[in-house]
Amino acid sequence: MFNIVLVEPEIPYNTGNIARTCAATGSTLHLVKPLGFSTEDKYLKRAGLDYWDKVKVIYHENFQELKEKYPEGRFFYLSTKGQRYYHEVTYKPGDFLVFGKETRGLPQELLEANKEFTFRIPMLPQIRSLNLSNTVAIVVYEALRQIQFPDFI
Ligand SMILES: C[S@@+](CC[C@H](N)C(=O)[O-])C[C@H]1O[C@@H](n2cnc3c(N)ncnc32)[C@H](O)[C@@H]1O
Numbered sequence: 001m002f003n004i005v006l007v008e009p010e011i012p013y014n015t016g017n018i019a020r021t022c023a024a025t026g027s028t029l030h031l032v033k034p035l036g037f038s039t040e041d042k043y044l045k046r047a048g049l050d051y052w053d054k055v056k057v058i059y060h061e062n063f064q065e066l067k068e069k070y071p072e073g074r075f076f077y078l079s080t081k082g083q084r085y086y087h088e089v090t091y092k093p094g095d096f097l098v099f100g101k102e103t104r105g106l107p108q109e110l111l112e113a114n115k116e117f118t119f120r121i122p123m124l125p126q127i128r129s130l131n132l133s134n135t136v137a138i139v140v141y142e143a144l145r146q147i148q149f150p151d152f153i
Contacts, residue, residue: 001026001150002091002143003073004136005098007063007106010036014102016047017133023051025140026151032060036101063110070096075117078139079106080129082120089119091143102132 004027009015015031022029037044045052060066067075075096076089100106111118121130121138130138144152 001093001147002140003028003030003070003094003096004140005030005032005063005066005075005096006101006132006136007032007098007110008034008036008101009132010102011132012037012041012044013047014131014133016044016049018136019048019055019057020051021133021137021140022056023048023054025144027140028056028058030058030060030066030096032063032066075114077106077111077114077118078120078135079111079118080120080123081105081111082118083115084119086119086121086139087142089143091146093147095143097136097139097143099132099136105129 002025004018004022006015006018006029009031015037019029021027048055060069067073073094073096074092075098077098078086079100098106121135123130
């Protein structure tokens with residue numbers, strides 16, 4: 001349905017939680033290397049529970065490689081630096097929702113090159129950022145709401 005892209009994720013239980021969200025929403029999970037953990041990590045597996053076999057996971061050596069694989073893809077970048085809100089996008093099935101690493105977010109040059117496709121989730125001003133796995137859930141469920149949760153119960 002949607003494509004969730006994690007660029008260089010660092011914390012295994014975040015990626016495990018996100019894998020569970022992907023299983024629940026029929027989203028494909030794209031993991032862009034380098035990863036900050038082993039794919040055998042016990043926290044990664046535990047956070048994803050027994051849902052791992054229900055998720056399509058695709059690994060990419062770097063972000064450029066991923067973009068070249070999907071030349072027709074529509075890419076939306078999630079960052080605290082986005083000038084517009086995430087719910088202002090009109091999402092379509094197959095869209096790529098791109099999230100940054102826990103410590104540093106998405107690379108500055110990627111954000112600079114994609115300003116008009118970069119969106120933020122509103123927060124009170126004194127807060128630096130939301131947890132990565134929470135942002136994925138917020139955005140993918142907004143995207144699904146817009147397409148009216150096809151086949152969901
Ligand atoms: C913990 S945050 C990274 C924090 C980093 N200092 C920054 O400002 O980007 C990890 C990722 O979660 C997503 N994220 C967290 N809070 C967000 C927000 N309010 N709006 C949009 N994306 C957010 C972004 O994709 C970000 O790259």
